[in-house]
Amino acid sequence: MIFVTNNPHKLQEVGAMLGGKMALKSLRDIGCTDDIPETANTLEGNALMKARYIHERYGGDCFADDTGLEVAALDGRPGVYSARYAGPGHDSEANMQKLLAEMEGKSDRRAQFRTVIALIKEGREYLFEGIVTGHIMEEREEGEGFGYDPIFCPDGYEHSFARLGDEVKNRISHRARAVEKLVEFLKTHNS
Ligand code: IMP
Numbered sequence: 340m341i342f343v344t345n346n347p348h349k350l351q352e353v354g355a356m357l358g359g360k361m362a363l364k365s366l367r368d369i370g371c372t373d374d375i376p377e378t379a380n381t382l383e384g385n386a387l388m389k390a391r392y393i394h395e396r397y398g399g400d401c402f403a404d405d406t407g408l409e410v411a412a413l414d415g416r417p418g419v420y421s422a423r424y425a426g427p428g429h430d431s432e433a434n435m436q437k438l439l440a441e442m443e444g445k446s447d448r449r450a451q452f453r454t455v456i457a458l459i460k461e462g463r464e465y466l467f468e469g470i471v472t473g474h475i476m477e478e479r480e481e482g483e484g485f486g487y488d489p490i491f492c493p494d495g496y497e498h499s500f501a502r503l504g505d506e507v508k509n510r511i512s513h514r515a516r517a518v519e520k521l522v523e524f525l526k527t528h529n530s
Pocket of ligand 1: 421429431485488512
């Protein structure tokens with residue numbers, strides 16, 4: 340199964356969740372260095388766009404994910420634009436700084452990470468969604484992870500995803516929940 344990603348953190352996270360039940364190949368593993376377009380304006384659209392791109396060129400089964408951080412007080416922003424919130428590129432530092440600045444003085448700090456996985460299996464398309472609710476912290480907390488992890492605190496915890504660490508994050512995260520649904524589906528639809 341091809342996982343349409345170049346992000347080693349994600350490959351590691353999802354691989355750990357699958358617990359060795361399925362061998363995953365990354366874009367690097369299949370020798371794809373293309374800059375795959377992600378120009379849709381929804382997470383669903385982007386996940387499908389990436390999965391279709393690889394399926395059309397490489398064949399076989401594959402899945403792609405797209406994630407956004409949706410902040411209530413910002414009408415769901417940065418959402419589908421989370422990776423390039425502070426401008427082109429994938430600069431997590433700049434993205435977090437922009438978000439913290441926009442949240443200054445806001446009492447409603449509710450936010451959620453939402454992941455959509457698009458699977459193409461035997462030519463058919465399926466979508467799976469995972470959500471984790473929480474809030475944007477006033478100050479960053481360093482640790483593991485990537486992206487907005489240092490400023491997102493999931494509900495039921497008092498620390499950021501970064502500080503909680505991969506072990507906790509991999510159990511409760513948006514991606515974990517979407518991957519759980521994917522794995523459940525694959526278990527019952529394995530040919
Ligand atoms: P992607 O669609 O998974 O590439 O995610 C888009 C952007 O959302 C990333 O560039 C990160 O800024 C952010 N993001 C996605 N997943 C996570 C996560 O698990 N923790 C923190 N930030 C994330």
